[in-house]
Amino acid sequence: MAVSERISAPxxxxxxxxxxxxAAGVSQSAVSRSFTPGASVAPVTRARVLEVAQxxxxxxxxxxxxxxxxxxxxIGVAIGNLRNQIYPxxxxxxxxxxxxxxxxxxxxxxxxDGDADPELAQxxxxxxxxxxxxxxxxxxxxALECRAASVPVVLFNRMARGAAGSEISSVTGANHDGGRAIxxxxxxxxxxxxxxxxxxxxxxxxxxxxxxxxxGLQEAGLPPPLVxxxxxxxxxxxxxxxxxxxxxxxxxxxxxASDQMAIVAMDVARHRFxxxxxxxxxxxxxDDAPAAxxxxxxxxxxxxxxxxxxxxxIELLLERIGEPHVAPRQIVVPGRLVLxxxxxxxxxxxxxxxxx
Amino acid sequence: MAVSERISAPxxxxxxxxxxxxAAGVSQSAVSRSFTPGASVAPVTRARVLEVAQxxxxxxxxxxxxxxxxxxxxIGVAIGNLRNQIYPxxxxxxxxxxxxxxxxxxxxxxxxDGDADPELAQxxxxxxxxxxxxxxxxxxxxALECRAASVPVVLFNRMARGAAGSEISSVTGANHDGGRAIxxxxxxxxxxxxxxxxxxxxxxxxxxxxxxxxxGLQEAGLPPPLVxxxxxxxxxxxxxxxxxxxxxxxxxxxxxASDQMAIVAMDVARHRFxxxxxxxxxxxxxDDAPAAxxxxxxxxxxxxxxxxxxxxxIELLLERIGEPHVAPRQIVVPGRLVLxxxxxxxxxxxxxxxxx
DNA sequence: CTGAAAGCGCTTACAG
DNA sequence: CTGAAAGCGCTTACAG
Numbered sequence: 001m002a003v004s005e006r007i008s009a010p011x012x013x014x015x016x017x018x019x020x021x022x023a024a025g026v027s028q029s030a031v032s033r034s035f036t037p038g039a040s041v042a043p044v045t046r047a048r049v050l051e052v053a054q055x056x057x058x059x060x061x062x063x064x065x066x067x068x069x070x071x072x073x074x075i076g077v078a079i080g081n082l083r084n085q086i087y088p089x090x091x092x093x094x095x096x097x098x099x100x101x102x103x104x105x106x107x108x109x110x111x112x113d114g115d116a117d118p119e120l121a122q123x124x125x126x127x128x129x130x131x132x133x134x135x136x137x138x139x140x141x142x143a144l145e146c147r148a149a150s151v152p153v154v155l156f157n158r159m160a161r162g163a164a165g166s167e168i169s170s171v172t173g174a175n176h177d178g179g180r181a182i183x184x185x186x187x188x189x190x191x192x193x194x195x196x197x198x199x200x201x202x203x204x205x206x207x208x209x210x211x212x213x214x215x216g217l218q219e220a221g222l223p224p225p226l227v228x229x230x231x232x233x234x235x236x237x238x239x240x241x242x243x244x245x246x247x248x249x250x251x252x253x254x255x256x257a258s259d260q261m262a263i264v265a266m267d268v269a270r271h272r273f274x275x276x277x278x279x280x281x282x283x284x285x286x287d288d289a290p291a292a293x294x295x296x297x298x299x300x301x302x303x304x305x306x307x308x309x310x311x312x313x314i315e316l317l318l319e320r321i322g323e324p325h326v327a328p329r330q331i332v333v334p335g336r337l338v339l340x341x342x343x344x345x346x347x348x349x350x351x352x353x354x355x356x
Numbered sequence: 357m358a359v360s361e362r363i364s365a366p367x368x369x370x371x372x373x374x375x376x377x378x379a380a381g382v383s384q385s386a387v388s389r390s391f392t393p394g395a396s397v398a399p400v401t402r403a404r405v406l407e408v409a410q411x412x413x414x415x416x417x418x419x420x421x422x423x424x425x426x427x428x429x430x431i432g433v434a435i436g437n438l439r440n441q442i443y444p445x446x447x448x449x450x451x452x453x454x455x456x457x458x459x460x461x462x463x464x465x466x467x468x469d470g471d472a473d474p475e476l477a478q479x480x481x482x483x484x485x486x487x488x489x490x491x492x493x494x495x496x497x498x499a500l501e502c503r504a505a506s507v508p509v510v511l512f513n514r515m516a517r518g519a520a521g522s523e524i525s526s527v528t529g530a531n532h533d534g535g536r537a538i539x540x541x542x543x544x545x546x547x548x549x550x551x552x553x554x555x556x557x558x559x560x561x562x563x564x565x566x567x568x569x570x571x572g573l574q575e576a577g578l579p580p581p582l583v584x585x586x587x588x589x590x591x592x593x594x595x596x597x598x599x600x601x602x603x604x605x606x607x608x609x610x611x612x613a614s615d616q617m618a619i620v621a622m623d624v625a626r627h628r629f630x631x632x633x634x635x636x637x638x639x640x641x642x643d644d645a646p647a648a649x650x651x652x653x654x655x656x657x658x659x660x661x662x663x664x665x666x667x668x669x670i671e672l673l674l675e676r677i678g679e680p681h682v683a684p685r686q687i688v689v690p691g692r693l694v695l696x697x698x699x700x701x702x703x704x705x706x707x708x709x710x711x712x
Numbered sequence: 713c714t715g716a717a718a719g720c721g722c723t724t725a726c727a728g
Numbered sequence: 729c730t731g732a733a734a735g736c737g738c739t740t741a742c743a744g
Contacts, residue, residue, distance in 0.1 A: 013426075013720095014483075014505070014721095016720095016721055016722085017721065017722065018721080018722095026730085026731090027730070027731045027732075028721090028722085028731090028732095029723080029724085029730075029731060029732080029733095030729090030730065030731075031722095032721095032722065032723060032724085033723090033724095033729090033730090036723080036724095039723095039724095040729060040730085041729070041730085042729055042730085045729080045730085057504075057505075059477065059480065059481050060481060060721085060722075061481065061483060061720090061721055061722065062481040062482050062483075062722095063419055063422055063423055063428060063482060063483050063720095063721080063722090064423055064720075064721035064722035064723090064736090065721080065722055065723070066419055066722090066736090067419055067420055067423065067720095067721080067722070067723090067735095067736045067737065067738085068721090068722060068723045068724075068735075068736045069722090069723070069724095069736090070369075070736080072419060074462070074482075077463075082444035082445070082447060082448045083444065083445070083448075083646060085441075087444070088438035088439065088443070088444045089438070089439070091438060091463075092438045092465050095463055095464065095465040096465060099464070099465075099475065099478075104462055104463070104464065104478070104479065104482065105462070105463040105464075106430070106460055106461070106462055106463075107433075107447075107451055107460070107461040107462075107463045108451065108455070108460065108461075109448050109451040109452060109455075119455065121415065122455075122460070123460065124415065125415050125416060125417065125418040126418050126419060126430075126460065127370075127417060127418075127419050148413075149370070149413075263650065266652070267650060267651040267652055270651070270652070271651040271652075290439060291647070294619065294623060295623040295626070295627040296622070296623055296626070296627075296652040296653065297652065369736095370737095372736095372737060372738085373737065373738065374737080374738095382714085382715090383714070383715045383716075384715090384716095384737090384738085385714075385715060385716080385717095385739080385740085386713090386714065386715075387738095388737095388738065388739060388740085389713090389714090389739090389740095392739080392740095395739095395740095396713060396714085397713070397714085398713055398714085401713080401714085416737085416738075417736095417737055417738065418738095419736095419737080419738090420720090420736070420737035420738035420739090421737080421738055421739070422720090422738090423719095423720045423721065423722085423736095423737080423738070423739090424719075424720045424737090424738060424739045424740075425720090425738090425739070425740095426720080
C-alpha cells in the first residue's frame with residue numbers, strides 16, 4: 001500500500017519562506033538568498049530575515065529545495081544482516097561521516113533472500129544523490145540498476161564479479177591478503193588439518209577469503225582445507241561446524257569467513273563437542289567484530305578497519321556525486337591479523353593485547 | 357557544510373511525467389492519474405501510459421509528489437548506541453514493518469553525548485511524516501521539539517519523565533515488571549547479597565528496571581541492592597562490575613540493566629575474578645539480546661519482545677500520521693523472564709530451552 | 713474520463 | 729543588492 005492511498009487528515013502548513021518575507025517586508029527571493037551561503041544579499045537584509053525566521057520558526061523545506069537543485073542530500077543505504085556486528089558499527093560511522101558532509105541516510109534493508117529490486121526501485125524514487133549497497137548477499141543487478149539510472153553506486157564490503165567487476169565502485173577489506181595471512185598462521189603454528197566455514201556461496205568476501213586462505217595454506221605446505229558452508233547464518237553455521245568437528249579426521253584449525261560464524265563455531269566446539277580452544281582446535285574469524293574481543297571468545301581475527309573503510313566509501317561517494325562520470329574504483333582497505341587466544345601461536349610469537 | 361554549497365556537475369534530468377505524456381499522446385495529468393490508485397482514468401488510457409512509462413523507465417518522483425501531498429513517506433528514526441544488539445534487531449524490524457506500509461526510514465544517529473538538536477533540526481527540514489526516537493540517552497527536549505512542529509513523535513524503549521511524561525507517546529518493554537520478576541527470582545533462588553549495575557542515570561529504562569528490582573527484592577525479604585553505574589557503556593561497566601566484585605561482601609547476584617552490560621559483567625567475573633557463574637555469582641540481564649542465547653554466556657534475562665514492540669511503534673505512528681491530534685499513548689509491551697544458565701534457579705524450577 | 717491551470721515551497725537567471 | 733517571474737515534477741480541483 002502506498003502512502004498516498006491512505007486517507008489523511010489535512011496536513012498543517014508549516015511556515016514558509018513567503019511568510020517570512022511578508023513579516024520581514026522583503027521578497028521571497030530575499031529570504032531564500034538569506035539562507036543560501038554565498039548568495040548576494042545585503043548583510044543587514046540577511047540579518048533581519050534570519051531574525052524574523054528565527055521568531056517564526058522557519059526552516060527551509062529541503063524537499064522543495066531539492067526539486068530545483070536536483071540534489072536531495074540523501075544517500076540510499078542498503079544493509080542486510082544487521083546481525084553481523086560489523087554492520088551496525090559501519091552504519092553508525094557512515095551516518096556520522098555523511099552527516100558531517102551534509103548528507104542523510106535513507107535506509108533500506110535488503111531482504112536476505114533474492115533481489116531487493118522493489119525496495120531499491122522505491123528508494124530511487126526519492127532521488128538519492130548516491131546509493132551504498134552493503135549487503136553481501138545482494139546481486140550485482142542492483143548496482144547495475146543504479147548505474148542505468150545514472151545514480152552513483154558504491155558496493156560496501158563486497159565486489160562485483162564477472163563482467164560488472166570493473167564497472168562498479170567498491171570498498172572491501174583485504175579479503176585475499178587476510179585469508180592468506182590466516183593460512184600461513186595456521187601453518188606456522190603447526191596445525192595439520194585445516195578447515196574453512198564459508199559464507200554465502202556467491203559472496204565475494206567469502207570467495208576471496210577462501211582463495212587467500214588456500215594460497216596461504218599451500219605456502220605453508222598444508223593440504224587444502226575441508227570446507228563446509230555456514231552461509232553467514234547462525235543455524236547453518238552450527239551445522240557446518242558440527243559437520244567438521246564430528247569427522248574422524250577432526251580439523252585442528254577452523255577458519256570461518258566471518259567472526260559471527262567463528263563465534264558460533266567456537267560455541268559448538270566447546271559446548272557441544274567439549275573441545276578446548278585452542279588446545280584441541282584453533283578457531284579464527286574475519287572482521288574483528290566487537291564480540292571478537294569479548295574475553296569469553298577472545299577470537300583471533302583479521303581486522304577490517306571500520307573507520308578506514310567508511311572513509312573510503314565516503315570519498316568514493318563524494319567524488320561521484322561531484323562528477324557522475326568519473327571512472328569506477330575498487331578500493332581495498334588493508335587490515336591486520338589480530339592475534340588473540342582462540343588460535344595457537346607460532347613459536348616466539350605473542351598475542352596482541354586488547355587494552356581493556 | 358551543506359550539500360548546496362558544493363559545486364556540482366549539472367545533474368541529469370530523469371524522465372518525467374511530461375515526457376511520458378508526450379510519448380503516449382495524453383496530458384501530463386493523465387500520466388499522474390495513471391500512477392494514482394483509485395484515480396479516474398480510462399483503463400485503456402492507464403494501460404497505454406503504463407506501457408510507455410515502462411519503456412521510458414519512468415517512475416514518479418516522490419520528492420515532487422510529497423511537495424503537494426504534504427506527505428513525504430519518510431519516518432525519521434534516531435538511534436544511538438547501535439552497539440547494544442537490540443537496536444540493530446529493532447531497526448531491521450522497524451524498517452521491514454514501515455516498508456510494508458509504504459514508508460522509508462530517514463536515519464539519524466544521535467550523538468551519544470548531549471543533545472542531538474542540530475541533527476534533529478536537519479531531519480525536520482526533510483518533512484518526515486513522523487519521528488521515532490530510540491536512543492535511551494536522548495533528552496525529552498527533542499520529543500517536545502517535534503511536537504512543537506506538529507510532527508508525530510514516538511519514543512522507543514524509553515519514556516518521557518516528569519511534565520512531558522503524559523504528553524509524549526512511547527513504547528517500552530515491561531521494565532518495572534521485569535525488574536520485579538528478577539528481584540523475586542533472586543530471592544527465591546536463595547541469594548543474599550543482590551547488586552545492580554545501572555545504565556545512564558537519566559534513562560527511564562534503567563530507572564524503571566531498578567525500581568521494579570527493588571520492589572521484587574523487598575517482596576522476597578532481601579535488602580536493597582548495591583548499585584554501581586555501567587552507563588550502558590563497556591568500559592564503565594567493566595569498572596562497575598569490578599567495583600562490586602572486589603568488595604569484601606561480594607554480591608552473590610548481579611542484575612545489569614541491559615544484556616550488553618550483563619555480558620561485560622560476566623566476563624569480568626569469570627576472567628578477571630576467576631569466579632564461576634552462577635555457582636559463585638548469578639548474573640542476570642535485560643533485553644534477551646541475541647548474545648544472551650550464545651552458549652558461552654547463556655544469560656538469564658528478561659525478554660523485550662522485539663516484534664511486538666516494533667508493531668506497537670508502527671501502530672502509534674500510523675495512528676498519529678492519520679490523525680495528528682490524537683491523544684498520546686504510552687504502550688508497555690509485556691515480556692517474560694527467560695531462565696538460562698547464568699543465574700541459580702529456585703528449587704523445582706527448570707531452565708528454558710533455547711531450541712538450537 | 714480528460715485536459716488546462718493552479719500551486720506545493722523553494723532556487724535562480726534576469727532586469728533593474 | 730533586490731524583486732518579479734519562471735520553473736523543478738508532481739497532484740488536484742475545476743470545467744467540460
